[in-house]
Amino acid sequence: MSAPRREFLGRLAVLGAAAILPRELAAQAAAKAYRIDVHHHLAYPGYLEEAGGRRAGSIFKWSPQMSLEDMDKSGIELSVLSLIQPSAVTTDVAKGRRIARASNEYGAQLARDHKGRFASFATLPLLDTEGSLREIAYALDTLKAAGIALMTSYQDKYLGDPLFAPVWEELNRRKAVVYTHPLSPECCKNIRDDVPPAVIEYATDTTRTIASLVFSGTASRYPDIGWIFSHSGGTMPFFLSRFVRQEIDMKEKAAKAMPKGVMYELKKFHYDTAQGNHWGALAALMKIVAPSQVLFGTDFPFRDGAEEIGGLTEFRFRPDELRAIERDNALKLLPALTA
Helix, strand or coil: CCHHHHHHHHHHHHHHHHHHHHHHHHHHHHHHCCEEEEEEEECCCCHHHHHCCCECCECCCCCHHHHHHHHHHHCEEEEEEEECCCCCCCCCHHHHHHHHHHHHHHHHHHHHHCCCCEEEEEECCCCCHHHHHHHHHHHHHHCCCCEEEEECEECCEECCCHHHHHHHHHHHHCCCEEEEECCCCHHHCCCCCCCCHHHHHHHHHHHHHHHHHHHCCHHHHCCCCEEEECHHHCCHHHHHHHHHHHHHHHCHHHHHHCCCCHHHHHHHCEEECCCCCCHHHHHHHCCCCCHHHEECCCCECCCCHHHHHHHHHHHCCCHHHHHHHHHHHHHHHCHHHHC
């Protein structure tokens, strides 16, 4: 073979390799991805119109492709999707059932279309007990959802309200996981201020529903439900002394509601780190729970994987603790993810 021909063929080989290389790199990146994101939002087509067109005062911009692109950049293997607020918080029974079913079927379809990349927490129309029980059966048995996604409050009711007892009984029987996300509570929707509710009231609504579950006795009455609270527990870690004082003030009532004590219940819960991945929030949370109770969350598309990873890395967890937070804890809590 002549030298010019060898040179020509060599150049072709280089060009061919260059064309293949991006695909190979993408495949390698996907293979190395290991993180599991339990706080990742979706909105099914038409949801914004159904819910009024706005979420927390801002336009929601999202697509499955946007999620996948950020996941690939951030080494996230799988994201567990949940419907953005206000979800199915409505007294309109038909509307609540419609939102829940549409969201749950859309999440299941995404999981089928992108195997190994998406799973979902199912939405319930919680103010509608009959509809919720039906949706639990359909979502968990037919759609194979990883768990249930609920808001922290429904109109003027928090999750420890007696109205929800039949739902907790069923979820406890199933040993289901319930992920919670805050929203603007009824009390604070009309605050006249330049700072939107998402900045302050969201974290406090998480704290309010934790208190509702613990002090009502709901958490101890249904011990087989696995609870996940967003944003490193909201403001709960900073209010710990108030929780302890409330237990003392309740006296005999507290002994019945939480026979093992308030700290036992708080330590048993799980907490995701979305927007609570900075030093102050993590330091406060780690005074209450072990790393085994902490889960990786991004809050995508409102925050991205890079921000979340940066905060967790800066906190300097031990390598085994960080691996547990970013992956292993989710697999233990959510065995459906391994299916």
